[in-house]
Amino acid sequence: MFRYREVTKRERQEWFFAFCLLSPALLMLLIFVLYPFLDGLWLSVLDKEVGHPGKFIGLKNFFKLWNDQIFRRTAQNTVLYTAAATILKLGLGMIVALLLNQLIKFKRIVRASMLLPWIVPTVLSALAWKWMFDPTFSVVNFFLYNLGITTKQISWLGGPVLSLTSVIIVNAWRGMPFFAITLLAGLQTINPTLYEAADIDGASGWQRFWYVTWPLLMPVTMVVVLFSVIMTFADFQLVYILTGGGPANSTHLFATYAYQIGIATGKISEGAAVSLAMFPFLFLIVVFQLWYIRREEEVKEEVKKKKR
Amino acid sequence: MSLIVSRRWKRVFYLYIPLGTILTGTLFPFYWMGVTAFRPDQELYIPWNKPKFNPFLTLRPTLEHLAFLFQETLFKRWLFNTLMIALLSTAISLFCGLLAGYAIARVRFPLAGPLGTWIFITYLVPPTLLFIPLGEVVRGFRLGDTPWALILTYPTFLIPFCTWLLMGYFRTIPKELEECAQIDGASRLQAMVRIVFPLAIPGILSAGIFAFTLSWNEFLYALIFISSAQQKTVPVGVVSELVRGDTFFWGALMAGALMGSVPVAFIYSFFVEHYVSALTGAVKG
Numbered sequence: 001m002f003r004y005r006e007v008t009k010r011e012r013q014e015w016f017f018a019f020c021l022l023s024p025a026l027l028m029l030l031i032f033v034l035y036p037f038l039d040g041l042w043l044s045v046l047d048k049e050v051g052h053p054g055k056f057i058g059l060k061n062f063f064k065l066w067n068d069q070i071f072r073r074t075a076q077n078t079v080l081y082t083a084a085a086t087i088l089k090l091g092l093g094m095i096v097a098l099l100l101n102q103l104i105k106f107k108r109i110v111r112a113s114m115l116l117p118w119i120v121p122t123v124l125s126a127l128a129w130k131w132m133f134d135p136t137f138s139v140v141n142f143f144l145y146n147l148g149i150t151t152k153q154i155s156w157l158g159g160p161v162l163s164l165t166s167v168i169i170v171n172a173w174r175g176m177p178f179f180a181i182t183l184l185a186g187l188q189t190i191n192p193t194l195y196e197a198a199d200i201d202g203a204s205g206w207q208r209f210w211y212v213t214w215p216l217l218m219p220v221t222m223v224v225v226l227f228s229v230i231m232t233f234a235d236f237q238l239v240y241i242l243t244g245g246g247p248a249n250s251t252h253l254f255a256t257y258a259y260q261i262g263i264a265t266g267k268i269s270e271g272a273a274v275s276l277a278m279f280p281f282l283f284l285i286v287v288f289q290l291w292y293i294r295r296e297e298e299v300k301e302e303v304k305k306k307k308r
Numbered sequence: 309m310s311l312i313v314s315r316r317w318k319r320v321f322y323l324y325i326p327l328g329t330i331l332t333g334t335l336f337p338f339y340w341m342g343v344t345a346f347r348p349d350q351e352l353y354i355p356w357n358k359p360k361f362n363p364f365l366t367l368r369p370t371l372e373h374l375a376f377l378f379q380e381t382l383f384k385r386w387l388f389n390t391l392m393i394a395l396l397s398t399a400i401s402l403f404c405g406l407l408a409g410y411a412i413a414r415v416r417f418p419l420a421g422p423l424g425t426w427i428f429i430t431y432l433v434p435p436t437l438l439f440i441p442l443g444e445v446v447r448g449f450r451l452g453d454t455p456w457a458l459i460l461t462y463p464t465f466l467i468p469f470c471t472w473l474l475m476g477y478f479r480t481i482p483k484e485l486e487e488c489a490q491i492d493g494a495s496r497l498q499a500m501v502r503i504v505f506p507l508a509i510p511g512i513l514s515a516g517i518f519a520f521t522l523s524w525n526e527f528l529y530a531l532i533f534i535s536s537a538q539q540k541t542v543p544v545g546v547v548s549e550l551v552r553g554d555t556f557f558w559g560a561l562m563a564g565a566l567m568g569s570v571p572v573a574f575i576y577s578f579f580v581e582h583y584v585s586a587l588t589g590a591v592k593g
Contacts, residue, residue: 011416017496018417025408025427025467028400032442032464033430040441092330099327110327112580114334119576119583121525123543124565128337131344131558136355139340139363173334178587185588227432234434237527241547255436255528262440263532272440279437286432290425 043272050266061273071274074252078278081168081253082232088172089228090221093179098209100180101187111181118177126241129170133157133242160250163243167251171238175231179224186220187213219296226289233285234278254278341569344562345373352559373559374567382537383564386545387571393455393541394523397462401519402512404463405470410500412471413478414486424475431468435528438464446533457533458541462523469522470515473589477511478504510582517579518586524572542568 044061048054065071100111117125132139133156144150157163190213198208236255239245245252245260252260254277262271344352347366354363377383411417412424442461451457481504489499505512530541537549546564550557576583 014415015417018411018415018420021407021411021415022423025404025471028404028460028463028467029430032445032461033433033438036438036441036445037433039444040438043441043444095326096330099323099330102323103327108580110331111584112577113331115576115580115584116338116573117334119521119572120338120569121527121543121572123527123547124568125337125341127547127561127565128341128344131556131562132337132340134558137353137558142363173337177334181584182588185584230432230434234436236436258436258440259528259532263443268440268444275437275440278434282432282434282437286429289432290428 040272040276043269044276046269048269050268054269061270062277064270065273065277070249070252071257071277073250074254074257074274075277077164077251078233078253081164081171081235082229084168085171085175085232086225086228088168089175089179090225092172092176093183093224096176096180097183097187098213100184111184115177115181117174122174122237123241125174126170126238129166129173130157130242133166157243158247160247163247164251167238167242170242171232171235174238175228178228182220182224183217186217190216222292223289226285226292230282230285233281338569341562341566344558345566346370347559348372349559373563376560377563377567381549381560381564382540382545383542383567385538386540386542387567389455389539390524390541390543390568391571393458393462394520396459397466397523398516398519400459401463401466401470402516404467405474405515406505406508406512408467408471409474410478410504413475414483414500414504427468427471427475431465431472433465435465435526439528439532442529443532452533453535453539455539458523458526458530461529461533462526466519466522470519473515473518473586474508474511476589477508481507510585513579514582514586514589517575517582521572521576521583 043054045056045058046054047057047060096114100107100114103110131137135153135155135158138154138156140156141150141154144154155162156166194212194216195208198212203211234255235253236259239251239253239256240259243251245256249257254274258271258274261267261274265271343364343366346369348368348370349372351366351368408427412420412427442464446452446457446461451460485507486499486503489503490496494502525543526541527543527547530544531548534540534544537545540549542564546561546568550561550564
């Protein structure tokens, strides 16, 4: 039952104060996030193109995409790309975090240089990778050739399978530091007495990781993975630079395909529809993330209550 | 004695060698960027399987690529554009984020909880979801091909981040400090500006550094909203203006990549701790 009580003058002052403080941020977000989002929904049911104002055509754009072979390939690629890159980043990031956690000398400088791929503009480092993958002058091939691993020319960005693999490798290279540094921060909060207890119980190195580190890191890991999944799923730059979606449209992600249709070809409405196709998945991830964070908080609250 | 020796070897095998290998892999692309930027063209284009060829050093380093970059292209202009856009959008975002973060963390009003959640959701919206309609909006405001197109749109991903980070920071500052100030006769606003904001400077610095690097590195909006070469930012300028047709001038491209990376890396090196705390704080909140 609601009971309306008199709002005091002091409360009203507080509300007004809050409103004033929030208005610049909300104004920006309403104009440049909410409005474009609604506009995007509206665009996706039109047939707007550059130089053609567009009229309402219902869900035709989405039906068209459903039957579009390239779009289906794009959806597959995006899922594969996200899954493979995230697993790689989590695995490598965890290893690096565990190693860094044991380092005593040069800790700061090593950690700072580890983060470099994450700091440097992605397109610029992607260009360096493109040069490293160059079919005729590839330094990667030089390595492999001189180590005796291969004698053939490997065209890293040539075939559809290999080029997607290459893009996944570069994504893992760029995103791994983010995992490593965040997981390292998580590792440092683990109480060392737990490891001492595990040692007394005769736990092996692997058991210490599996029964102490991994479960205690779980909250941090979950949040980092969800963040990274969103970023990777919506990635644009790496594919745009490295393959441009090619060869023969075989390595597109949702974002690059949306760009190709909406901007490069000028079919604004269809492009907006491709972008929006990301929405259901992103929505699920965000809902899951919010649910997980809330649950964590509830668990924490309960632990607090028990301690009292 | 032998125990100590074997322990040291264990450390070498299980720590230094793997870490060294991974670090080499992490840093190699930057090394390659640097080597290529200073290598003369006739040395640059030698096939990888040519015998007795060592690509890791260059015997006759040259400045021709850098000279080309700074004299023949608009690179200086792009650096200036990128810097101004990054500074202004960071300033706008910090201003909005400070006020909004304080309001959500400290002021009592009915919608504080849900609003915090909404800010978090906005923070998770990737730019690639909105870029086509946002392009229409920018064109609608007649901002296309001006720096304002970027200065006003970068805050869309910076404000949620700044607000979220600063909100978390404000919560760590004891409430009693402001209350004392108010008892001593300061107004609400004065307590906020004079007492809380100065205490939040480390948080503001973290958010600012992070926001600055994010806007320096932004690519998609800059690619779409800006069309004339004069107005471009470094990432877009290097990618679009230094590639002529299908010909890649790798020396100049790598010089551009190097020069576009050095400023952020430089700033970052001074504020590593702030950057890391922003990175981890952004996730945990």
